[in-house]
Amino acid sequence: MSSFKKKIKLFTGNAHPRLAEEISDYLGIPLGCALIQRFKDGEISIAINESVRGADVYVIQPTCSPANEHLMELLIMIDALKRASAQRITAVIPYYGYARQERKVKARDPISAKLVANLITAAGANRVIAMDLHANAIQGFFDIPFDHLIGVPILAEHFKKMRLENFIVVSPDIGGVTRARDLAERLGSEIAIIDKRRPAPNQAEVMNIIGKVKGKNVIMTDDIVDTAGTICGGAVALLERGAEKVYACCTHPVLSHPALERIENAPFEEFVVTNTIPIQEENLPKKLKVLSIAPLLGEAMIRIHEHLSVSKLFD
Numbered sequence: 373m374s375s376f377k378k379k380i381k382l383f384t385g386n387a388h389p390r391l392a393e394e395i396s397d398y399l400g401i402p403l404g405c406a407l408i409q410r411f412k413d414g415e416i417s418i419a420i421n422e423s424v425r426g427a428d429v430y431v432i433q434p435t436c437s438p439a440n441e442h443l444m445e446l447l448i449m450i451d452a453l454k455r456a457s458a459q460r461i462t463a464v465i466p467y468y469g470y471a472r473q474e475r476k477v478k479a480r481d482p483i484s485a486k487l488v489a490n491l492i493t494a495a496g497a498n499r500v501i502a503m504d505l506h507a508n509a510i511q512g513f514f515d516i517p518f519d520h521l522i523g524v525p526i527l528a529e530h531f532k533k534m535r536l537e538n539f540i541v542v543s544p545d546i547g548g549v550t551r552a553r554d555l556a557e558r559l560g561s562e563i564a565i566i567d568k569r570r571p572a573p574n575q576a577e578v579m580n581i582i583g584k585v586k587g588k589n590v591i592m593t594d595d596i597v598d599t600a601g602t603i604c605g606g607a608v609a610l611l612e613r614g615a616e617k618v619y620a621c622c623t624h625p626v627l628s629h630p631a632l633e634r635i636e637n638a639p640f641e642e643f644v645v646t647n648t649i650p651i652q653e654e655n656l657p658k659k660l661k662v663l664s665i666a667p668l669l670g671e672a673m674i675r676i677h678e679h680l681s682v683s684k685l686f687d
Contacts (some may be wrong), residue, residue, distance in 0.1 A: 373378065376582075378465075379402075379427060379428050379545055379677070380399070380401055380424075380427070380429075380430065380673070380677055381397065381407050381424050381425065381427040381428070381429045381430070381470075381655075382399070382401055382402075382403050382404055382429075382430050382432065383403065383404040383406060383420075383429065383430070383431050383432070383434060383444060383449060383453070384403060384406075384431070384432045384621070385431070385433040385445035385446060385679070386441075386442070387433045387434050387435070387442040387445070387446075387448060387636050387650070388407060388433070388436070388466070388647075388649070388650045390571045390647075390650060391432065391647055391648075391650070391664075391665070391666060391669075392464065392510065393432075394664055394666035395432060395666045395667075395669050395670050396671075397471055398667055398670035399431065399670050399673065399674070402531035404420070404422055404424070404429075404616060405420075405421040405422045405427055405467075406418060406421065407419040407421060408445060409536050416441075416444055416445055417453050418445070418448050418449050419452075419459075419599070420449075420452050420453060420456055423456075423457075424456045424457070424458040425456065425457040425458070426451055426457065426459045426461050426654075427455050427458050427459060427649075428458075428459060428462075428524070428677050429458040429459075429460065429461050430462045430464050430501075430673055431446060431449055431450060431453070431463050432466075432478065432596070432669075433446040433463070433464070433465060433470075434465055434466045434467035434469075434487070434648055434649055435447060435465060435467065435468060435469030435470070435504050436467050436469060436511070436626070436648075436649045436650070437628075437675055439458050439469040439470065441486065442469070443469060443491070443637060444496075446463060446465070446492070446540075446604065447491055447492065447495040448495075450463060450492070450495040450496050451495050451496055453496070454495070454496030454652065455645050460498045461497050461498050461499075461502060461625070462497070462498065462499040462500070462673075462676065463492055463495060463497040463499070463500045463501070464501045464667065464669060464673070465500060465501065465502045466648035466649070467502075467503070467624050467648040467649050468485075468488070468502045468505055468506075468510065468627075469486040469488070470485050470487070470488045471485050471505055471506035471507065471510055471681045472485075472506050472596070473485055474486070474506065474507040474509060474510055474511075475507070483649075484580060485507070485513060486510075487515045489510070489513035489514050490513075492514075492605065493514060493515060493516055497516060497619060498516055498517075498622065499516055499517045499518070499519070499668065499671075499676070500514060500516065500517070500518045500519070501519045501521065501672055502518070502519075502520060502521070503520075503521045503522070503523055503623060503624075503646075503648055503665065504521075504523050504551075504577070504595045504623040504648075505520060505595075506521055506595055506596060506608075508520065515623065519672060519676065519682050521665075521668060521669070521672055521685070522554070522556045522601070522662070523595075523623035523648075523665065523681075523682075524551065524555050524558065525668075525685075526646060526663050526668065527555065527621045527623075527644060527646070527663065528555055528558035528559055528662070528665060530560065530581050530621075530644055530661075531591060531621075531644075532543050532558075532620070536589050536591075538557075538587070538588050538616075538665060539561055539588055539589040539590065540561055540562050540563065540564055540567060540583065540584070540585060540588045540589075540590055541553075541555050541556040541559065541561050541562070541563045541564075541590075541591050541592075541593060542563065542564045542565070542581075542583070542585065542590050542591065542592045542593070542606070542610065543563060543564070543565045543566065543592075543594075544563075544566050544592055544593075544594050544602050544603050544606045545566060545567075545591065546565060546567070548593065548594055548595065549563070549565060551593055551594075551595060552565070555591070555593050559591075560645050561629050562583070562584075562586065563583065563592075564582060564583025564585050564590075565581070565582040565583060565608055566581055566582075566583060566606045566609065566610075567580040567581070567582060568579075577653070581609065581613055585610055585613055585615045586613060586614030586615065587614060587615075587616060587682050588615055588616060588620075589615070589616050589617045589619070590610050590615045590616075590617070590618045590619065590623065591619045591620070592606055592607065592610075592618065592620040592621070593620070593621050593622065594620075594621075594623060595620045595623050595624060596622065596623075596624045596626055597622045597624070597625055597626060597627065597631065597632050597645070598625065598626040598627070598628050598630060598631065599628050599629070599630065599634070600630075600631035600634040600635050600638075601634065603620055603638075604634045604637075604638040606637065607620065607638050607639055607640055608638070608639065610668060615631070616646055617641045618641065619640065619641050619642050619643075619644070620640050620642075620643045620644070621635050621643070621644040621645065622644075622645055622646075623645070623648055624648050624649055625646075625648075625649055625651055625662075626649060627649075630670055631640040631654070632656065632657060632660075635657050635659065635660060636657040636659075640659050641659065642659050642660070642661060643659050643660045644661045644663060645660065645661070645663070646662070646663050646664070646665045647662050647663070647664055647665060647666075648665060668685065671685055672685065
């Protein structure tokens with residue numbers, strides 16, 4: 373094994389072992405030996421069964437559902453690695469849970485995204501890698517280096533290969549305009565925006581569409597698709613306003629019930645997601661296509677280890 377590979381150690385919890393294996397294969401570095409068990413009362417027990425002294429360690433663990441279980445696994449594993457004298461511990465969190473509570477909307481609201489940042493730092497992480505944060509400001513919640521990777525280049529490359537004509541990129545809400553503009557610039561198109569309101573959590577109503585979508589193929593883009601109500605409702609509204617065909621994409625397919633049923637019944641030609649979150653492949657809608665982020669995360673780890681620019685990956 374080369375000296376480069378000897379210095380890097382990869383570990384994973386139970387959140388997304390398949391992604392960890394893909395990254396391991398990409399880097400040519402085996403996953404570290406860690407045993408994760410539960411006490412009778414449900415408490416998590418972790419044993420690191422190999423030396424990590426002086427190593428550059430990467431813990432691959434999205435904090436997806438069940439978020440609390442996977443977050444605690446991440447924190448306890450970081451603590452174990454710190455106490456085992458790892459030189460540097462990088463938490464690789466493709467999906468950062470609790471990111472949707474990043475500010476106070478009304479009195480007495482928590483800022484859970486900040487709380488999670490405090491926990492990860494206190495556990496002993498020296499660095500964090502995450503993808504497509506729900507709010508970019510979350511990076512500022514950390515007092516350690518934070519590498520924010522974006523999924524737009526992966527999604528853009530997929531749509532370039534499709535060679536769509538006469539298309540426009542649509543943001544499903546005002547908050548996603550920056551993301552939509554990035555995708556539009558990479559594809560060479562204009563953007564439109566869906567103006568909506570949320571009468572309650574996980575509910576959305578389309579109020580208006582800003583931009584010209586009549587007669588065009590539409591690519592809707594978002595960071596998180598949870599119950600899919602917003603994006604499916606948006607697809608219907610776009611077709612009602614004259615769009616020809618509707619495609620959709622997102623980085624984080626949370627896909628809580630009844631998201632898969634809604635996507636299956638919605639008028640999408642194709643729905644493209646990345647594998648920041650594990651997806652059960654049985655009974656998936658045929659229109660759902662999953663792209664791997666393993667090469668992107670692997671390249672980011674190499675660049676961090678070799679003290680090279682990570683932002684160059686997106687130029």
